[in-house]
Amino acid sequence: MTAQDTAPPLLTLDRLDEVEGWFFAADRYLFEWLLSHQRDHGPRGDLLELGVYKGKSAIVLGHHVAEGERFTVCDLFDADGAPDASTATEMRVYYPTLTRQVFEANYLRFHRRLPNVVQGSSSEITGHVPARSCRFVHIDASHLYHHVRADIAAARELLTEDGVVSLDDFRSPHTPGVAAATWEAVLTTGLKPVVLTESKLYGTWGSADSLRDSLAAHLTTHPTLWGVTEEVAGHTLLRVHSR
Numbered sequence: 001m002t003a004q005d006t007a008p009p010l011l012t013l014d015r016l017d018e019v020e021g022w023f024f025a026a027d028r029y030l031f032e033w034l035l036s037h038q039r040d041h042g043p044r045g046d047l048l049e050l051g052v053y054k055g056k057s058a059i060v061l062g063h064h065v066a067e068g069e070r071f072t073v074c075d076l077f078d079a080d081g082a083p084d085a086s087t088a089t090e091m092r093v094y095y096p097t098l099t100r101q102v103f104e105a106n107y108l109r110f111h112r113r114l115p116n117v118v119q120g121s122s123s124e125i126t127g128h129v130p131a132r133s134c135r136f137v138h139i140d141a142s143h144l145y146h147h148v149r150a151d152i153a154a155a156r157e158l159l160t161e162d163g164v165v166s167l168d169d170f171r172s173p174h175t176p177g178v179a180a181a182t183w184e185a186v187l188t189t190g191l192k193p194v195v196l197t198e199s200k201l202y203g204t205w206g207s208a209d210s211l212r213d214s215l216a217a218h219l220t221t222h223p224t225l226w227g228v229t230e231e232v233a234g235h236t237l238l239r240v241h242s243r
């Protein structure tokens with residue numbers, strides 16, 4: 001008998017709501033669609049999440065790691081490792097019950113193996129992940145302008161040419177720093193917004209048009225989500241809403 005034979009059965013994603021976190025239905029759908037679309041049409045590459053909390057979105061990402069691809073997650077996990085006083089305050093206010101052990105235990109209820117876990121500030125991520133290696137980067141760590149700006153610059157360095165970045169909280173009232181850093185990247189670095197939800201902006205520094213059009217076509221048959229295109233600052237983007 002092997003250890004695998006005695007391991008408890010893994011949970012399926014229909015139990016994801018048992019994991020505390022901030023990852024909503026429209027974004028779960030978009031993660032699954034974008035990652036499957038990349039699997040079928042390219043680009044190939046690694047996955048990266050900055051800011052895992054207790055693992056809700058990481059567990060979904062973990063289901064899309066293909067043979068030969070690597071999944072890295074980065075989180076401070078506690079206020080002691082915070083790079084500055086504002087981050088330490090943010091950690092204490094928003095994430096008082098977070099520990100690395102909670103994240104790992106949640107993840108292992110859904111997967112046999114942990115991803116590559118970097119415990120530390122997202123500002124160090126380019127020292128752990130090779131440049132131009134990632135097809136998908138989820139930025140969901142600090143809400144402070146200077147950190148998000150740096151996270152976006154790191155994503156640009158780490159993504160492959162047509163890789164996709166997802167930026168959480170780009171429009172929440174309590175996260176003006178994320179909004180400023182996100183639209184600054186659109187207006188000054190060539191980030192093309194592809195699709196927006198209530199919570200996240202998805203963009204690429206590569207080709208946006210065919211990705212957006214494929215998603216728009218796919219949404220026409222979705223039972224609860226619908227998309228509408230809009231021109232913003234020279235970009236055609238898709239807004240996704242729930243019926």
Ligand SMILES: C[S@@+](CC[C@H](N)C(=O)[O-])C[C@H]1O[C@@H](n2cnc3c(N)ncnc32)[C@H](O)[C@@H]1O
Nearest residue numbers: 021022051052053056057075076121122141142
């Ligand atoms: C909004 S939560 C992430 C939510 C998660 N993706 C989910 O699906 O529920 C933000 C996370 O970012 C982490 N964090 C905040 N500032 C950070 C920083 N500068 N570097 C790395 N992680 C950070 C926090 O510890 C927290 O776990």
